[in-house]
Every structure is written in C-alpha cells, then in structure tokens.
Amino acid sequence: MKGSKALIALVAVMALLAAACGGDEAEAPATTAAPATTAAPATTEAPAEETTATTEAMEEETTATTEAMEEETTATTEAMEEETTTTTEAPAEPITVSVGLGNMPPSGMPYLGAGSPGQYVWSNIFDGLTRIGPDGAPAPWLAESWSVAADNMTWTFNLRPGITFSNGEPLNAAAVEANFAVILSEEGRATYSANANNYSYVDSVTAVDDTTVQIVTSAANALLPSAISIAYILPPAYFAEVGPEGFARQPVGTGPYVVSEWGDDKIVLQAWEGSWRGKPGVDTVEYVNLPDPAARVQALQSGQINVAQSPSPDVAQSLTDDGFTVYSATRGQVLAVAFITKHGGPLADVRVRQALNYAVDKEAIRVALTGGLSPSGGLYPPVGVNGHDPNRMVYPYDPDKALQLLAEAGYADGFDMEAEMTLGSFPADAEIYDAMAGYLSEIGVNVTITPIDFRGAWLPYFLGTDGADWNGQAFNYSWGTAPLFDAIRPFNFYQCGWRNAWYCDEEAVPLIEAVNTTFDQEERNKVLHQLLDHTAANPPSLMLTENFELWAHDGLVGFGVFAFNAPFDGVSYGG
Amino acid sequence: MILVVSISTLLFFMLRVTGDPALVLAGDLSTDEDLARIRSFYGLDKPLIIQYILFIWQALRLNFGKSLVSFEDAMGLVLEKMPATVELALAAILLNLVVALLVGAWLGYRPQRIDRRIGLFGVLVSQGIPGFVIGLILIQVFAVHLKVLPSIGNQGLHSLILPSITLASFMLPRVIRLTAANVDEAMREDYVRTARASGATSRIVLFRHVLPNTLVGTLALIGVQFGFLLSGSLITETLFAWPGVGLQLIEAVRALDFPVVQATVAVVAVLVFVVQAVVDALIPLVDPRLRSRRV
Numbered sequence: 019m020k021g022s023k024a025l026i027a028l029v030a031v032m033a034l035l036a037a038a039c040g041g042d043e044a045e046a047p048a049t050t051a052a053p054a055t056t057a058a059p060a061t062t063e064a065p066a067e068e069t070t071a072t073t074e075a076m077e078e079e080t081t082a083t084t085e086a087m088e089e090e091t092t093a094t095t096e097a098m099e100e101e102t103t104t105t106t107e108a109p110a111e112p113i114t115v116s117v118g119l120g121n122m123p124p125s126g127m128p129y130l131g132a133g134s135p136g137q138y139v140w141s142n143i144f145d146g147l148t149r150i151g152p153d154g155a156p157a158p159w160l161a162e163s164w165s166v167a168a169d170n171m172t173w174t175f176n177l178r179p180g181i182t183f184s185n186g187e188p189l190n191a192a193a194v195e196a197n198f199a200v201i202l203s204e205e206g207r208a209t210y211s212a213n214a215n216n217y218s219y220v221d222s223v224t225a226v227d228d229t230t231v232q233i234v235t236s237a238a239n240a241l242l243p244s245a246i247s248i249a250y251i252l253p254p255a256y257f258a259e260v261g262p263e264g265f266a267r268q269p270v271g272t273g274p275y276v277v278s279e280w281g282d283d284k285i286v287l288q289a290w291e292g293s294w295r296g297k298p299g300v301d302t303v304e305y306v307n308l309p310d311p312a313a314r315v316q317a318l319q320s321g322q323i324n325v326a327q328s329p330s331p332d333v334a335q336s337l338t339d340d341g342f343t344v345y346s347a348t349r350g351q352v353l354a355v356a357f358i359t360k361h362g363g364p365l366a367d368v369r370v371r372q373a374l375n376y377a378v379d380k381e382a383i384r385v386a387l388t389g390g391l392s393p394s395g396g397l398y399p400p401v402g403v404n405g406h407d408p409n410r411m412v413y414p415y416d417p418d419k420a421l422q423l424l425a426e427a428g429y430a431d432g433f434d435m436e437a438e439m440t441l442g443s444f445p446a447d448a449e450i451y452d453a454m455a456g457y458l459s460e461i462g463v464n465v466t467i468t469p470i471d472f473r474g475a476w477l478p479y480f481l482g483t484d485g486a487d488w489n490g491q492a493f494n495y496s497w498g499t500a501p502l503f504d505a506i507r508p509f510n511f512y513q514c515g516w517r518n519a520w521y522c523d524e525e526a527v528p529l530i531e532a533v534n535t536t537f538d539q540e541e542r543n544k545v546l547h548q549l550l551d552h553t554a555a556n557p558p559s560l561m562l563t564e565n566f567e568l569w570a571h572d573g574l575v576g577f578g579v580f581a582f583n584a585p586f587d588g589v590s591y592g593g
Numbered sequence: 594m595i596l597v598v599s600i601s602t603l604l605f606f607m608l609r610v611t612g613d614p615a616l617v618l619a620g621d622l623s624t625d626e627d628l629a630r631i632r633s634f635y636g637l638d639k640p641l642i643i644q645y646i647l648f649i650w651q652a653l654r655l656n657f658g659k660s661l662v663s664f665e666d667a668m669g670l671v672l673e674k675m676p677a678t679v680e681l682a683l684a685a686i687l688l689n690l691v692v693a694l695l696v697g698a699w700l701g702y703r704p705q706r707i708d709r710r711i712g713l714f715g716v717l718v719s720q721g722i723p724g725f726v727i728g729l730i731l732i733q734v735f736a737v738h739l740k741v742l743p744s745i746g747n748q749g750l751h752s753l754i755l756p757s758i759t760l761a762s763f764m765l766p767r768v769i770r771l772t773a774a775n776v777d778e779a780m781r782e783d784y785v786r787t788a789r790a791s792g793a794t795s796r797i798v799l800f801r802h803v804l805p806n807t808l809v810g811t812l813a814l815i816g817v818q819f820g821f822l823l824s825g826s827l828i829t830e831t832l833f834a835w836p837g838v839g840l841q842l843i844e845a846v847r848a849l850d851f852p853v854v855q856a857t858v859a860v861v862a863v864l865v866f867v868v869q870a871v872v873d874a875l876i877p878l879v880d881p882r883l884r885s886r887r888v
Contacts, residue, residue, distance in 0.1 A: 118745070118834075121844070125663040207627070208634035209664065215622040263665055282663075282670070283836040284746065306745055308834045309843065312729060317745050317834075320736040473612030473849055480621060483613070483628065517624070 112301040113591060115574065118308035118323040126269035126280045127262055128250040129201055129210035132501045134349075137248070137582035138327070139305055142287055144250035144271035145295075147175050147194065147231070148243045150581035154350070154404035154503040155539075156243035160189060160251060160272065161231070166537055170238035177229040181294045184276045187253040191225030196254035198223035198233075209262075216501055217245040238535045240542055244404075244502045247581075274298040274587040283307040287586075299576070299590035318342065318570055325571040331389040331445060337570050344570050346391050347579050348402035350499040351565040353444055355437060355454065355492050356512070357558060358520040364433045365491055371557045373423035375413035378457040382415070384563045387446045387453060391568060396561035398497050398505070398550075402580060405505030405546045411554050412561070420461045432462020436490030438479070440472045444496070444565050451494070454562060465492075482518025493520075496565060503581050505546055506533045512558050521558045600862045601652045601855055605645055608851050613637075614661055617849045635661070648855075657856035662845075667852035671838055671860050677747055678826055678837030679864070684757035685822060686815055689768050692761070693811055697772025698804055702795075704777050713773060720766035724825050728759035728832045745834040756833040763825035764818050771814050775807040782806075809880045816872030820865045 123136035128144050130136070141149075147161040158164075161175040181189040200206050201214050202223070219239055224232045235242060253270050260268070269277050274295045275287035285305040291297040306323060308314040314326040315333055319340065329337060334344045357365040357374075364370045380395030396412045399405040424430060437455075441448040455465040468490060470476055476493070478486035497508045509530045514522035529549040536542035567579050575592040578584075615631045616623070623631075632638040636647065651658065657667040700709050700716070735755060736744035743752050779785065780803060788798050815822075823839070830839035838857050845853035
C-alpha cells in the first residue's frame with residue numbers, strides 16, 4: 019500500500035515537472051535575432067590605424083579563401099569602410115551576439131595562455147602595447163610608436179596619452195612596468211609561462227616618464243614588438259587589490275568591452291563606451307561553451323547562438339545553403355611532416371626530400387579533405403604572416419620527377435620509413451596523413467604511421483627531456499607562426515642549435531640569425547626571403563595543407579579573425 | 594574516506610603515466626630552466642613517493658590543490674558544478690522510474706500479446722542505440738526544426754528536458770526490460786491469484802499489488818547503474834553544454850589538469866557511494882518484507 023503511494027507521489031512529481039517545463043516563454047533561451055534596422059555603430063573615435071589595418075585584413079583574406087569566402091569577406095570590407103564614414107546613430111535596440119566556442123579561455127587572467135581560444139575573448143577586453151595586424155606585422159596599439167637603440171637591445175615604447183582602464187585607472191608607463199614586473203618575476207615566469215615564454219628574453223621594463231616605457235632585452239630580437247602583443251596590460255592597483263584569482267573572475271582592461279559575467283561555461287561582455295577604441299557596434303557579446311561541433315552547428319541553426327566557431331568543414335556548404343555565412347581565415351600555420359635527418363638515412367639526401375615533396379598532390383588533398391576551405395596547399399609563409407608571398411613556389415605534383423630524383427639518389431626501389439604522428443589535432447589530419455602515405459607509396463616510399471600521444475610522447479621527444487627522442491624518420495610538425503605571425507618563428511626550431519635538433523642545415527643558420535637580428539623591416543624581409551628560397555631548395559619537411567580558422571554566423575557584418583583576435587568592436591548587423 | 598583514498602591513489606598514478614604536466618604548462622618553447630622553475634613551483638620536482646604522500650595528506654582534508662589551468666581551487670570548481678550534474682541525474686532517474694514502471698507494466702502485464710512482443714522488441718533494439726545519437730536526434734527535432742526547446746546550457750527547467758531524456762536513455766531500455774520481466778513474474782505469484790480470487794480488478798491488481806513489488810527491483814537496478822548514468826553525463830553534458838562536472842572533467846583531462854580531475858573523481862565516487870546507500874535505505878521502505886526481516 020505504501021509502495022503504491024510512493025509510486026503515485028513520483029508520478030505526481032513528474033507531472034508537476036512536466037507542467038513547469040511547458041510553455042513558459044519567459045524562460046526561453048536568450049536568442050537574439052539581428053535587428054533589421056539597426057544603425058551602424060559609432061566607430062568614429064576608433065584609432066585610424068585600427069580601421070585601416072582591419073580593412074586591409076579583410077582584403078588580404080579575400081585573396082586567400084574560397085570563392086564563397088571571398089564574397090563574404092568583400093562584403094565585410096565594404097561594411098568596415100562604410101562604418102568609418104557613417105555618422106553615429108543610436109541603435110534601434112541593443113544587439114546581443116551569442117558565440118559558441120569549442121573551448122573556453124583558460125581564465126579571465128590573460129597571461130594564462132596565448133592564441134586560441136583565449137585571445138578570441140581577451141582581444142575584446144584587453145589591449146597590448148602592440149597588436150599584430152592582418153598582414154602579420156605588429157601595429158601600434160596602446161603604444162603609438164616605438165624605436166630601438168643602437169645596441170638593438172634597448173627599446174623605447176611611447177604610449178598613447180589619455181587612455182584609462184574601465185575601472186578608471188590610468189593607462190600609463192607605471193602600469194606597464196607593474197604588469198611586466200608580475201609576469202617576469204620568478205613566480206610569474208612559472209605561472210604564466212604559456213604567455214611569457216614568447217618574450218622570455220625581456221630582462222627589464224621601466225617607466226621613463228608617464229608615457230614612455232623602456233624595455234631591455236638579454237639578446238637582440240627584432241620580433242619583440244610582435245611578441246609582446248599578447249602581454250595585455252592590466253590595471254595594476256585593481257590587480258593588486260583582488261589578486262590573480264579575483265581578477266580571473268572579474269577581469270578589467272582598456273578594451274571596448276567590460277565583463278559582466280565570467281564563468282567556465284558562459285562569459286558575458288557588455289559594451290563600454292569609454293574605451294579608447296570607441297563604442298562597439300555589438301552591445302552584448304555572450305560566449306557559450308559548446309565543445310561538440312555538431313551541437314554548435316545545431317545551436318546556430320536553431321537560433322540559440324549567432325556565431326559558431328569551427329563547424330565541421332563537411333557542413334560548410336549546407337550552412338551556406340541555409341543562408342548562414344561561412345567564414346574562413348588563416349591561422350598562420352601549415353600542416354607538415356618533419357624529416358629527421360640527424361641519423362642519416364635516405365632523408366639526409368636533399369634529392370629524396372625534394373622527391374617526397376614532388377610526390378604528393380597537395381592541391382588534391384586540399385580540395386578533397388578540407389572541402390577546399392584550406393587557403394592553400396602547402397604555401398609557406400601563409401597569408402596573414404609577415405613574409406607571405408603568393409607567388410612563392412609550392413612543389414607541384416610531379417611523380418615522374420619524384421621517381422627521377424629518387425633514382426638519382428640511389429633509391430630507385432624506394433625505402434621504408436616510420437612517421438610518428440599525433441592525430442586529431444587539426445581538422446581531417448589523420449585523413450591527410452593517410453593520403454600523403456598513399457601518394458608516397460606510389461613512388462615506392464612505404465610510410466608506416468605510428469600514432470603517438472602529444473603530451474606523453476610528442477612533447478618529450480620534441481624537447482628531448484630526460485633523453486626522450488624520436489623513434490622513426492619523420493614526425494608531424496606544423497609550420498606554425500603564432501603568436502608572432504612572422505615566418506621566422508618555426509625556423510628557430512628547425513635549426514642545428516635546437517635543444518633536440520632533428521635536422522641541421524648549416525647554411526641556413528646564419529640566415530636565421532640574420533633575420534632574428536635585423537631590425538630594419540625592409541632589410542629583414544630581404545634576408546627572410548633569402549632564407550625561404552634556400553629552404554624551398556633544401557626542404558626540411560613535407561608541406562601539406564594550410565590550417566585555417568572556420569566560423570559560421572548569421573549575417574554579421576565586419577566579423578573577422580586575425581592573429582587569433584576576434585574583435586567585436588567593428589561588427590554589426592549592417593543597416 | 595577509504596574510498597576517497599583508494600580512488601585518489603589509483604588516479605594519482607594513472608594520471609602521471611599519461612604525461613608530464615610541467616611540459617604541458619611550459620609548451621614547446623621551454624628551456625630546461627623553464628621546466629625546472631615550473632616543476633619546483635608545483636612541487637613536481639620532488640620524488641614521486643613524496644608527491645604521493647603530500648597528495649594523500651591533502652586529499653584526506655579534501656584539498657586537491659589549485660587547477661593548473663585557471664589557478665582556482667580545484668575542489669571549489671567541482672563543487673560549483675556538482676549541483677547541475679545532480680539536477681540532471683535526478684531528472685534522468687525520475688524519468689527512468691516513471692517511464693520504466695509504466696511501460697514495463699504495460700509490456701509485462703500480458704507479454705504474450707503481439708503488441709507487447711513488438712514493444713519489447715522495440716525496447717531491445719533501442720538498447721543498442723548510443724545515447725548521444727538520441728541526443729542529436731532530439732536536438733535536431735525539438736531545437737532545430739520545431740524550435741520549441743533549447744539545446745544549450747542551463748537556463749531553467751526548459752533546458753533540462755532534452756538533456757534529461759538523453760541521459761535517461763542511457764539506461765532506460767534495460768530498466769524497462771527488467772521491470773517488464775518482474776511484472777511478468779509477479780503476475781504468476783500466489784498473492785496475485787489471491788487478489789484476483791477476492792474480486793480485485795486487473796487495474797487494482799497491477800497498480801496496488803504488482804507494481805509496488807516490482808519497484809524494488811527497478812530501484813535496485815537504478816542504484817547499481819548510477820555510476821553508469823554519471824558516465825553518460827560526460828557525453829550528455831558535452832552535447833548540451835550542460836554546465837556540470839562531466840563537461841568540466843572532459844576539459845580537465847584534455848588539459849591534463851590533475852587537481853581538477855582528481856577532485857572530480859573523488860566527489861563522483863562519494864556521490865555514487867551515497868546514492869547506493871540511499872537506495873539501500875529506500876528498498877526496505879518500499880518492500881515491507883525486507884523491513885520485517887531486518888527487525
């Protein structure tokens with residue numbers, strides 16, 4: 019009897035639950051449709067450099083992406099240009115944009131990472147002294163100019179006057195000094211290593227006067243302005259008051275958005291009119307944690323979010339057919355397989371390395387396995403990276419030439435090789451490596467792909483910690499330029515002096531050194547191109563396809579991602 | 594406490610086999626000096642046995658340290674997420690109980706009838722469909738096409754419907770089958786014949802006599818399967834961006850965030866233990882025979 023009462027009670031609870039769940043419009047998810055009549059936002063006070071740079075970025079991307087992307091990017095460019103001249107009008111209603119991210123930023127503390135996904139969000143809240151522009155070059159940002167002394171190790175950065183943080187603290191040289199004091203302390207270098215390692219050669223940062231900062235480095239490095247673009251400047255008094263944990267939950271910066279909610283699964287930003295970057299076009303930006311790509315696409319299709327990061331390339335066409343805009347842009351990274359030559363073997367012969375590059379049809383892989391969305395099949399440096407040249411040679415697909423080179427090198431019958439690979443790090447990477455192995459087998463080179471774990475094997479092998487080393491003749495290592503977005507970055511690993519060098523080209527060493535220490539940009543790029551020419555003739559790796567950003571949205575105008583910055587201050591739904 | 598120590602010990606050594614957190618934190622640019630600094634800062638330079646003793650000493654005080662990703666208190670992060678997971682799991686259990694009892698009663702009442710046989714076959718087939726597939730279908734129908742229910746986050750009871758159905762589906766078919774079998778068996782018991790002989794209608798026989806007896810087996814199964822249900826929450830929470838510990842655990846494992854993984858597993862282990870204990874306590878309340886036996 020009592021059992022039946024319990025059962026009835028359970029049914030009643032479920033009925034109540036069902037009743038509570040039904041038809042309450044007030045609890046519907048916050049899905050914001052694009053207001054059709056929203057006027058263009060006020061951007062007239064935004065710095066001229068940014069407007070120009072952003073517009074250029076859009077133009078640059080236009081050349082690199084597929085036809086569909088080009089149309090979207092062109093529209094974006096036009097909208098951006100229009101925004102710079104449109105007179106300010108009050109928006110008809112507040113615009114909220116909800117963004118579904120595959121991963122959330124590690125924290126509201128921007129020193130706890132670099133690149134994706136943190137910078138997508140941080141670039142709306144914080145600013146660095148510089149910002150890497152769409153062309154890969156460092157642009158003036160909080161610092162309006164900089165110079166380096168004759169010793170090439172003493173830098174002077176001149177800050178824009180009159181900038182304040184959203185809590186009212188002034189952005190001045192003392193604030194910059196205080197920030198670097200935190201990062202460069204022993205504890206800071208340990209805690210914030212993911213960010214600080216990119217400019218570990220910075221020795222000291224000193225405030226000379228209210229708007230002048232002096233940075234001294236331990237070695238000459240021409241890329242300092244690029245490297246410190248990710249060292250966001252935080253309000254020192256507030257930071258000292260709340261500490262890193264408090265700051266992580268309620269971050270404060272100089273950017274056009276303030277944080278109204280920072281959670282592990284949801285971040286909400288509100289527009290801040292007082293920012294030096296001007297009033298943003300979107301009033302509220304929400305970031306939602308949506309790890310599953312299919313769930314992100316479904317959320318976009320159902321109107322629960324407005325922007326989806328990294329939808330699967332497979333659904334790009336259907337999204338476009340449904341009226342969504344699919345946007346792709348460079349990540350400054352080319353998927354590649356590095357040749358291990360330190361133990362000799364066939365790959366030590368440059369003709370063999372050339373043959374392998376000739377043997378793979380990179381364009382066919384690009385079209386078949388990335389849906390044509392990858393901007394290029396093996397072009398390095400990719401678009402958006404300093405040193406990019408669209409006319410630079412990519413090894414064409416020429417199996418006959420490959421066979422001829424192999425025969426000349428004494429490997430007419432081919433050879434066997436093992437490649438240790440981490441799989442699943444990039445879209446369709448396993449399929450791309452399989453396709454590569456298939457092409458190489460056609461010239462008699464039999465590749466055995468051994469999957470390895472990134473943390474347990476790849477990273478220790480790469481760094482050579484505790485005697486760890488590669489077991490095969492090749493491994494996957496993308497030519498990644500982030501966060502510097504300069505073509506020289508991966509060369510610093512592909513060189514004889516690397517801590518666990520797997521490849522050594524003595525002729526390239528002085529060129530690499532010259533690029534790193536040449537401060538005149540024009541001169542530096544000349545040397546960089548000499549290095550790139552030399553590398554093209556002496557390939558240290560097999561270039562495959564370019565990795566890329568893929569986003570889908572419901573018609574935003576001005577949305578763009580460059581150097582992992584995804585700013586919303588120039589974005590609107592048009593008008 | 595023994596449970597927490599045992600689970601934590603197992604996890605401590607398993608996690609360290611998967612990789613060196615200092616390497617992950619330092620990244621591919623790191624120098625030996627960077628690695629030494631990070632190992633020293635996090636105590637990773639100490640011998641493994643010392644690290645383990647320190648870890649257990651802290652775990653006994655439920656202190657799992659700070660997240661290596663966000664530098665927030667790991668246990669605090671887990672406890673912050675736990676209510677959402679418990680909410681989802683309870684909703685799934687309630688759904689399981691109600692649906693399994695009703696459908697199981699229908700299937701087990703006259704199992705020889707053709708419609709019941711078809712129904713039972715359908716349940717059998719549905720047991721082979723992965724939960725995430727059901728989740729994706731639900732999202733496609735109710736969120737994308739009909740646009741009547743949200744599929745992301747926790748924004749009130751509306752948001753609970755699709756994830757709780759998805760999570761319930763991980764164990765619903767087997768609970769229905771067990772209930773149906775129990776009902777079928779109970780219908781042949783002496784007390785049912787007695788009830789019928791005394792003039793009770795079929796409905797009274799089923800709802801007053803058979804189902805309460807069946808509830809014991811269903812409850813026991815749900816108790817045993819609770820751990821399995823929580824493993825289903827990893828998938829469900831990822832699919833629906835449900836802000837619970839499942840989603841948090843997946844991200845912590847991906848980032849090799851040891852403290853958060855260890856705190857999550859410890860809390861989940863305790864939760865499974867508590868649910869088992871509650872079910873054990875509930876069963877005598879539902880079944881008077883067990884109550885009298887204990888007395």
